[in-house]
Amino acid sequence: MNPTDSENNITFHVSNRWHVSAEAIGLFAFLGLVTISNTVTTNLSYEWVSICRLVFVGLIAITVLTIISRRGIRSREISMGLVFLCFTIHAVLLAKLNSVAEIGPEPIEIDVAIILVGMFLVFSGIKAPWTLSLAKGFVYYSLIVVGFTVVIGGLHFNPLPVFNLEYGSDQIGREEDYSLGLSYFFGLSAIAAVLLMTSELRLRNRFLYGIFCLAFIFLCVLGGGRGEIIATLVVVLLVVLSRLRFITGAALIVIFVIFGAIVFSLEGVETFSFYKRFSLLLDGNLSTRDTLLIDVFMLLQDYPDCLIWGCGLGYFQHYYGYNVGLYPHNSIAEAVIVFGLPVTIVTAALYARGIIVYRNRVGEIDMLLAFSIYAALVSLKSQSLYGSWIFLVSILIFFWIGIAWRGEASIKR
Secondary structure, eight states: OOOOSSSSOOOOOOOSSOOOSHHHHHHHHHHHHHHGGGGOOSHHHHHHHHHHHHHHHHHHHHHHHHHHHHHOOOHHHHHHHHHHHHHHHHHHHHHHHTTOSOOOSSOHHHHHHHHHHHHHHHHHHTTSSHHHHHHHHHHHHHHHHHHHHHHTTSEEESSSEEEOOHHHHHHHTSOOOOOHHHHHHHHHHHHHHHHHHHHOOSHHHHHHHHHHHHHHHHHHHHHTOHHHHHHHHHHHHHHHHHHSOHHHHHHHHHHHHHHHHHHHTSTTGGGSHHHHHHHHHHTTOOTTHHHHHHHHHHHHHHOTHHHHHOOOTTHHHHHHTOOTTOOOSOHHHHHHHHHOHHHHHHHHHHHHHHHHHHHHHHSSOOHHHHHHHHHHHHHTTSSOTTTOHHHHHHHHHHHHHHHHOOOOOOOOO
């Protein structure tokens, strides 16, 4: 079966050229909206980020209305939107039945709106040559963020670089020396850069994007998010091995290892937050992640109803009397508590099948797949379930692919 431009069969076009369309602009604005908050460093940067969020929301509104006016809303978008809303309503009703006062760190309505819009835009752009043009846009967007951060004093060089986390420190009332958000953002940037590096035929451009990738990896490490750093390295490695010949990929991995060795050999590296945090990790300090997982298992043991049909959003915090921000920090564990084990297993199975089928169709790890894998890995150690916007959008997309697509490998280049 050859994929066609119908509801359930997609023709893929992979292009190195810039592709500007309502779909591409909408996807870029969506990525900007869900990542810009991660770039906050100083109080001034927080004010600018708030403005940028409004700009991205405006772009998304314009592009969504443009797409709908042009071709309407397709059945796959309606069906998956309804499925997601049914799941969400079910989770909220269970929470109310269990007397949960607060169901999440952020208003659920905002999370749901962002996820539904993201799903719509990805469905709209999945058949366009958006992967590489969007990756280029994200890399240049990241470079602008770096330049702006330096200008406003969010990144100091004295002489080694260090982030000035003024806003986060003011919020918690003590000096903050690491940022999961910055590590997450620059992890995505490094992945976008390596996708471009492995797709370029010109040696000059490949070298340029390789430098960008290393720089973003360094900034990801500088942020100090351990899980984000590991997830970034894993996905970059997967992209290199899947898109290049083995010898070329092995040579690039050696370069990455040498780069890492140079970073760790820098004088004063022990003062970096990532060095301190990985040292704590080697000493067995998991920053309460192990304690939270033990709490999850104890809850399921004491209240097996959660294991069968779920207990709703926020029940974990309600059960232990925790602050609403102290969620399980593991998407699978939280999904089991919220929706129950049967629903979680079925969803995970269709999600995994969708990833496999999609990978067979496109023949490589593209931006959609790379960002989805990265978001999934990060969700296993941080972010609330409904706060993992990229991850939940990818679940809806691959859930639908797992149901609607057959497994034949086919791609039109």
